[in-house]
Amino acid sequence: MSEFKSGSLTASNIHLAFGTNKVLRGIDMHVPQGTTASVIGPSGSGKSTLLRVMNRLIEPDQGDIALDGRSVLQDNPDELRRRIGMVFQQFNLFPHKTVVQNVSLALHKIRKMPKDQAHAKALEQLELVGLKHKADSRPFNLSGGQQQRVAIARALAMEPEVMFFDEATSALDPELVKGVLALMTDLSKGGMTMVVVTHEMGFCRNVSDTVTFMDDGVVVETGSPLELFSEPKTQRLRGFLSDVL
Amino acid sequence: MDALDQFLKTFFDWQAIGEVIPQMLTVGLPNTLILAVSSAILGCILGLVLAVMGISRNPVLRWISRVYTDIFRGLPAILVIVVIGIGLGPILRQLTGITNPFPLAILALTLMAGAYIGEIFRSGIQSVDKGQLEASRALGFGYGQAMLLVVIPQGIRRVLPALVNQLIALIKDSSLIYLLGVTAGQRELYRVSNDYAANSGSLSPLIAAGLLYLILTVPLTHLVNFMDKRLREGKAARAEPDEAAALVGKGA
């Protein structure tokens, strides 16, 4: 049984160009409900862009995106983004708000919860990531790892059906990576549908249900971690793995 | 000794200064503050509108903001005050019966301050990391709400020192209202002291006015420096060890 009201996510034949730079060239991706898909690939291969297209921070030139089997391209993009949580490499906490306000802002302003109710819910979320005692601190007084956990709490508070992580641990000092990965692992085990762009091969291998290897705007290989790590089919993936492992 | 006497009488005639001070404090100072503070507040509102137009995705709005800003930053204050104050004075009188030069002086000061403040706000808003807008939109905020709740407040915070500089400029520029003709009760600091100087034949009242201007502006200048310093040092993160990491490590 899932702790989350998660849903499946499907992207089909996604194309996107920035001017003449064709960044995504026909991406297909299916993330079944409650599973975790890792996305790996060299720098510039389009991983971050794919996440941003899938929650329509950037509109695709072509292709379709479906949440729970229903196309969402006709929906209001703001509504869609309320259903997909996103965590960034640079945390992007709001520095002019306290930690608890970072979490409660969207609850109050978007979910229209009364202030005290939003505050209470935000504290609950902070407790889940082990940071309730930092509720009234400012984000810049927290370590990177703590900031990222607040960012995760902020996204989770909106009760998303899917969570995106874009290199959530890449900006962290090595000793802080573990806490964030542990939290992501808990979410994955708890049944959240997740798309995780990462360089953490350990997480890919041990936590994710599927791994997708992207290069130059296309999906080169996709499958179970075992398939990709033990029996890479393409030279490109073999080259990439030998670089990162 | 004649020269020294002459010098002291011109600049430090204590009797003349003593006579002008009550008038400066009861008439000049309040009027100066009314002019400067109300144009500063209205200038901030106008500036915010110009800044939001200047960064909007609509090219027409951007163009209007650009042209406006270029015009009102490029003209001497004295010219704008005279053209607006004297030019629109009769029209305002016909329409509303108002003969007080304050509204038009405040309008002229606001139009100019708005142009500067608009540029200040715009640069502040644009200096906010674009990840802030992205994170807000990812949470489900629309563009307007994300700007209003997240980006603009941060942009404004960064430019508070520059805004105080604008207030200092307005305190000084408010003296230009004397060009529009004022009644005795409408005189601001400069005009009060200038009238006394003309009557007494000594410049000492102007020295007294100068001191009052400095009493207003020097603390503000130091406030700017203080805020500048706070803003720069406040950003230095006081990170702490990640002691709570262990609490959530159960899944790994």
Ligand SMILES: Nc1ncnc2c1ncn2[C@@H]1O[C@H](COP(=O)(O)OP(=O)(O)OP(=O)(O)O)[C@@H](O)[C@H]1O
């Ligand atoms: N806003 C943008 N405007 C123009 N080009 C962009 C933009 N964002 C990304 N690109 C380009 O798209 C390509 C893919 O970028 P993307 O950030 O998606 O790669 P990535 O796989 O996430 O790389 P990394 O591992 O370095 O984060 C790059 O060539 C990049 O320069």
Ligand SMILES: [Mg+2]
């Ligand atoms: Mg990236």
